[in-house]
Amino acid sequence: MNTLTPLITLLIFPAGLTLILVGMFYEWVDRKLVARFQNRIGPRWFQPFADAVKLFAKEQITPAIVNPYLFFGLPVAALAGALTSALYVPLMGLTPASNFPGDLIVTIYLLSLPTMCVGLAGWNNSGRFSLIGATRTLTQLFAYEAPFLLALLGPALVAGSWQINTINRFTQDHWLILTQPVGFIVALIGLMGKLELPPFDAPEAETEIVAGALTEYSGRGLAMFKIGKSVELIVGLCLVASFYLGGLNGVPSFLFKTLILLLGMTMLQSLLTRLRIDQTVGLWWRFGAILVLAQLLVIILVKGFLP
Amino acid sequence: MNKNNEQFWKQIIKKVRTWARLNSIWAVHFNSGSCNGCDIEILATLTPRYDVERFGIKLEGSPRHADVLIVTGPVTRQARERLIRTYEQMPEPKFVISVGSCSISGGVFEGCYNVGGSVDEVIPVDVYIPGCPPRPEAIIDGIVQLLASLKGDEPRKMARPVNVEEIPA
Numbered sequence: 001m002n003t004l005t006p007l008i009t010l011l012i013f014p015a016g017l018t019l020i021l022v023g024m025f026y027e028w029v030d031r032k033l034v035a036r037f038q039n040r041i042g043p044r045w046f047q048p049f050a051d052a053v054k055l056f057a058k059e060q061i062t063p064a065i066v067n068p069y070l071f072f073g074l075p076v077a078a079l080a081g082a083l084t085s086a087l088y089v090p091l092m093g094l095t096p097a098s099n100f101p102g103d104l105i106v107t108i109y110l111l112s113l114p115t116m117c118v119g120l121a122g123w124n125n126s127g128r129f130s131l132i133g134a135t136r137t138l139t140q141l142f143a144y145e146a147p148f149l150l151a152l153l154g155p156a157l158v159a160g161s162w163q164i165n166t167i168n169r170f171t172q173d174h175w176l177i178l179t180q181p182v183g184f185i186v187a188l189i190g191l192m193g194k195l196e197l198p199p200f201d202a203p204e205a206e207t208e209i210v211a212g213a214l215t216e217y218s219g220r221g222l223a224m225f226k227i228g229k230s231v232e233l234i235v236g237l238c239l240v241a242s243f244y245l246g247g248l249n250g251v252p253s254f255l256f257k258t259l260i261l262l263l264g265m266t267m268l269q270s271l272l273t274r275l276r277i278d279q280t281v282g283l284w285w286r287f288g289a290i291l292v293l294a295q296l297l298v299i300i301l302v303k304g305f306l307p
Numbered sequence: 308m309n310k311n312n313e314q315f316w317k318q319i320i321k322k323v324r325t326w327a328r329l330n331s332i333w334a335v336h337f338n339s340g341s342c343n344g345c346d347i348e349i350l351a352t353l354t355p356r357y358d359v360e361r362f363g364i365k366l367e368g369s370p371r372h373a374d375v376l377i378v379t380g381p382v383t384r385q386a387r388e389r390l391i392r393t394y395e396q397m398p399e400p401k402f403v404i405s406v407g408s409c410s411i412s413g414g415v416f417e418g419c420y421n422v423g424g425s426v427d428e429v430i431p432v433d434v435y436i437p438g439c440p441p442r443p444e445a446i447i448d449g450i451v452q453l454l455a456s457l458k459g460d461e462p463r464k465m466a467r468p469v470n471v472e473e474i475p476a
Binding site for chain 2: 031035038039040041042043044046047050051053054057058059060061129206210211214215216217218219222
């Protein structure tokens with residue numbers, strides 16, 4: 001069955017349905033851990049799934065002012081970008097479904113596609129809250145994207161390849177968190193910025209700008225953006241875990257590593273308060289980018305002078 | 308056979324939909340002229356002490372994301388149109404909970420020069436929670452009653468459409 005295998009790969013496993021369900025599970029773990037840190041009981045295990053089903057069953061209101069093609073197309077593009085990026089990433093400790101030289105760059109661009117779509121959606125709605133949210137989303141994108149890319153560039157330089165599969169084979173017997181701790185921290189916090197989790201949630205700050213760029217979205221569109229975000233969460237976690245925490249060595253230990261990373265992220269989420277958007281940009285460019293660049297310099301020097 | 312199958316799937320889809328609606332309630336809070344007593348109690352309901360996220364209840368900022376509109380206070384003349392607009396911005400199916408004595412009858416503000424009256428004179432209300440202010444337990448109980456009314460098989464009365472011009476000021 002030659003035609004069936006790619007279909008299953010795309011729709012059911014590892015991309016598609018399984019990915020969405022596992023993404024929802026990770027979202028639940030995130031919410032539950034945050035709740036436990038706040039001394040609450042927290043949501044039940046099916047909560048993200050119930051939210052998504054409810055949103056899909058709700059009416060979708062199209063504001064009169066929007067361009068309808070963009071309004072309906074952008075959530076689909078966001079979800080498609082997040083799902084496509086999963087093809088090149090070692091999901092749940094399995095080898096990537098597909099690979100080619102240079103797929104690391106493609107994956108990083110596909111991972112930033114949902115954020116671009118959110119920004120465009122906010123601009124398209126042209127409500128005041130949507131516009132401010134979109135501006136903040138895109139400003140934050142410019143803040144964290146370069147340090148995040150540089151942090152993932154470190155392992156690529158050491159392994160001497162732009163192919164995620166090759167880098168994984170290299171990191172399997174080199175725990176890069178020991179030799180590149182700065183890159184690891186920047187990658188993890190960059191992932192939090194990418195997902196707009198609490199210290200970096202100025203783009204969707206409820207107390208200031210209602211719900212940011214997605215203020216006017218209801219029903220299906222909102223659900224697709226939310227699912228896209230949870231898929232992005234799991235893809236990003238898998239990428240960071242496979243690069244810095246000893247590559248792929250079995251499904252259970254890999255899942256354990258990603259959950260440990262998620263635990264760290266939830267701790268930071270409940271410890272830190274929201275940063276202003278200028279503080280976010282300042283943090284990334286004054287500290288994140290400089291530190292990662294210094295580490296890159298060290299890597300290049302070590303690689304150049306040591307055999 | 309074919310028709311039976313269709314019926315069967317429709318039943319299943321309906322069940323899943325109702326289940327999801329019962330387990331994921333996003334609320335938006337609107338103060339239509341309250342003295343802030345009820346608002347503080349609503350905020351107390353959302354604190355870790357009562358933790359309504361256990362039941363999937365979440366406070367949302369945007370009425371476009373919400374299923375339930377929680378209204379506190381009598382409807383003042385200024386807030387009336389805003390309340391209607393907020394209600395109309397919410398996607399179907401939508402429900403309204405009116406919290407506190409003032410939102411039910413006008414309360415101590417009844418007859419004030421700037422007060423139009425109770426909430427149900429402006430928008431259709433599903434659940435009334437009396438009290439001045441109602442305790443968080445009472446608010447949670449009101450939400451539970453709303454859920455119980457959704458669970459039934461009989462068709463619920465749909466929220467009637469409201470036209471701003473038709474309502475006397």
